[in-house]
Amino acid sequence: SYVLTQPLSVSEAPGQTARISCGGDNLGSKIVHWYQQRPGQAPMLVVYDDSDRPSGITERFSGSKSGNTATLTIMRVEAGDEADYYCQVWDIASDVVFGGGTKLTVL
Amino acid sequence: QVQLQESGPGLVKPSQTLSLTCTVSGGSISNSGSYWSWIRQHPGKGLEWIGFISHTGYTLYNPSLKSRVGISADTSKSQFSLRLNSVTAADTAVYFCARENGRTYYFDYWGQGALVTVSS
Numbered sequence: 001s002y003v004l005t006q007p008l009s010v011s012e013a014p015g016q017t018a019r020i021s022c023g024g025d026n027l028g029s030k031i032v033h034w035y036q037q038r039p040g041q042a043p044m045l046v047v048y049d050d051s052d053r054p055s056g057i058t059e060r061f062s063g064s065k066s067g068n069t070a071t072l073t074i075m076r077v078e079a080g081d082e083a084d085y086y087c088q089v090w091d092i093a094s095d096v097v098f099g100g101g102t103k104l105t106v107l
Numbered sequence: 108q109v110q111l112q113e114s115g116p117g118l119v120k121p122s123q124t125l126s127l128t129c130t131v132s133g134g135s136i137s138n139s140g141s142y143w144s145w146i147r148q149h150p151g152k153g154l155e156w157i158g159f160i161s162h163t164g165y166t167l168y169n170p171s172l173k174s175r176v177g178i179s180a181d182t183s184k185s186q187f188s189l190r191l192n193s194v195t196a197a198d199t200a201v202y203f204c205a206r207e208n209g210r211t212y213y214f215d216y217w218g219q220g221a222l223v224t225v226s227s
Contacts, residue, residue: 045215
């Protein structure tokens with residue numbers, strides 16, 4: 001089955017830029033989506049189709065992809081950004097696949 | 108604004124069937140272009156896709172759960188439902204319903220989640 005690999009944790013100071021990676025075989029040929037999940041809440045879509053933002057999501061969130069790695073970038077990190085972040089793709093053999101999640105800590 | 112709300116028993120005995128319903132408001136589950144999905148999250152763990160149903164009734168399930176899962180829809184009530192048979196403690200999780208974009212398969216609307224505990 002298809003596997004997406006994310007770092008367990010990322011830490012960044014307020015005002016700095018946080019980058020969360022998501023790696024997978026042949027990821028360049030797949031479309032990546034990103035979710036934010038605050039404690040006790042449902043996940044929320046923050047980036048779809050590699051780099052598009054849903055209405056209402058701050059432009060501080062952006063997505064990119066290079067080779068087999070996708071990256072969620074959060075500029076000017078705030079305390080409210082502290083959450084778990086998940087990447088997700090559709091794979092022809094595995095259907096919907098989520099990464100294991102990355103906990104963002106705002107120092 | 109599409110809203111989803113899960114409902115169902117919060118406690119299920121081992122070997123029995125877990126049943127949850129998702130009620131959709133602000134949108135029609137009969138419209139093409141979207142799939143209606145179930146996703147679960149074990150305590151302290153990541154997200155696991157369970158499956159979806161389309162507006163035509165087409166279903167697709169996670170291969171690891173396929174033998175035990177069923178998703179159905181009642182368009183007259185704007186609801187879709189999850190059934191998971193022969194549950195064990197390993198099925199204890201928060202179950203989310205969500206709308207899945209039918210083009211690139213992202214989840215743009217989610218329910219708040221329902222905790223289901225499997226215990227005798």
